[in-house]
Amino acid sequence: MADKGLTDLNDFRQRRQFRAASGERGGKQKKHGADGDDLEILVPLGTMVFVKDDSQEALLADLKEHGRRVVVAKGGKGGLGNVHFATPSKQIPKTATKGEPGERKCLVLDLKLIADVGIVGYPNVGKSTFLTAVSHAKPKIADYAFTTREPALGVVEVGMKIYVLAEIPGLIDGAHLGKGLGHEFLRHVERTKVLLHLLDGSSEDVVSDMNKLNKELALYKTSLAEKRQLVAVNKMDLSEVQARVPQLREEFSSLGLRVFFVSAATKQGLSELLDTLAEMVDKANKELAAVETPEFVFRPKPKSRPKR
Ligand SMILES: Nc1nc2c(ncn2[C@@H]2O[C@H](COP(=O)(O)OP(=O)(O)OP(=O)(O)O)[C@@H](O)[C@H]2O)c(=O)[nH]1
Ligand SMILES: [Mg+2]
Numbered sequence: 001m002a003d004k005g006l007t008d009l010n011d012f013r014q015r016r017q018f019r020a021a022s023g024e025r026g027g028k029q030k031k032h033g034a035d036g037d038d039l040e041i042l043v044p045l046g047t048m049v050f051v052k053d054d055s056q057e058a059l060l061a062d063l064k065e066h067g068r069r070v071v072v073a074k075g076g077k078g079g080l081g082n083v084h085f086a087t088p089s090k091q092i093p094k095t096a097t098k099g100e101p102g103e104r105k106c107l108v109l110d111l112k113l114i115a116d117v118g119i120v121g122y123p124n125v126g127k128s129t130f131l132t133a134v135s136h137a138k139p140k141i142a143d144y145a146f147t148t149r150e151p152a153l154g155v156v157e158v159g160m161k162i163y164v165l166a167e168i169p170g171l172i173d174g175a176h177l178g179k180g181l182g183h184e185f186l187r188h189v190e191r192t193k194v195l196l197h198l199l200d201g202s203s204e205d206v207v208s209d210m211n212k213l214n215k216e217l218a219l220y221k222t223s224l225a226e227k228r229q230l231v232a233v234n235k236m237d238l239s240e241v242q243a244r245v246p247q248l249r250e251e252f253s254s255l256g257l258r259v260f261f262v263s264a265a266t267k268q269g270l271s272e273l274l275d276t277l278a279e280m281v282d283k284a285n286k287e288l289a290a291v292e293t294p295e296f297v298f299r300p301k302p303k304s305r306p307k308r
Helices: 127-134 182-189 206-220 241-253 271-290
Strands: 047-052 057-063 106-111 118-120 151-160 159-168 194-200 228-234 259-261
Touching: 047 194, 047 206, 057 194, 118 182, 127 151, 127 159, 127 228, 127 271, 151 271, 159 182, 159 259, 159 271, 182 206, 194 206, 206 228, 241 259, 259 271
Parallel strands: 118 159, 118 194, 194 228, 228 259
Antiparallel strands: 047 057, 047 106, 151 159
């Protein structure tokens, strides 16, 4: 069952076997065995459930909404009590059957994020610091690449608007070929509506960082490169970055790009950026609502009454 309180599949690293109770055996004196109790396994929203057998994996469910559930294995039915085997000549039979063991399935769980905004950027640009500054998320922050190894989620509240941010970790050159951790997570970017492209203002060539990463996204899938992007240069609190602002502004504006200059560490410039992101998410939502096909509703025709 999908539960909005969960954000990752980490629990399943520890525990991989789940067993609901079997059906009990049927008994004497008309007793049927009890059915096995249900076992409910909670997973985060966006979990895709695949059933795996020797040769293939088949999608069983895409648990996108809170409370959405799927039965992956039917529990054992209780055994039949002796009364079930009664015949006219044998009123109190001694036969009863065992409870059934229940189905056994091998599942593959795959979490596809459902975030409104994906934070992309090279390692160490400050994605986790940004996420920590604007939400209650607490991803690890450190001065080395690949600190974040799993996508981290945070919820942002701007006035009445709420949206979900996801840090997409491990993107480097060649990510689309499987380098770094990026390949594993690029597919998560597919489900986001807007990208926040974070750049390190102290990097040698900030504009080229942006272009290279965008190329990487495009190589994975052209649709990723076409996603709405908001570009922000981070680490503005550093004086060396401050000093470069006029030059950077010029470089970006010659590309026709609006850029935000922020500091995730001091929160400088963040509120304006969050407002703009909220507007972009809003716009994307409206566009999505417009193209989404209305659900097909089946209305059976009333049966005409037979004429007398
Ligand atoms: N001066 C300054 N340092 C920052 C800022 N934001 C992040 N940092 C530092 O940059 C380093 C990397 O920050 P993270 O937030 O871990 O970067 P990340 O992009 O999440 O890195 P990975 O998860 O490894 O890809 C840390 O040492 C942070 O303290 C900022 O606005 N100003
Ligand atoms: Mg990080």
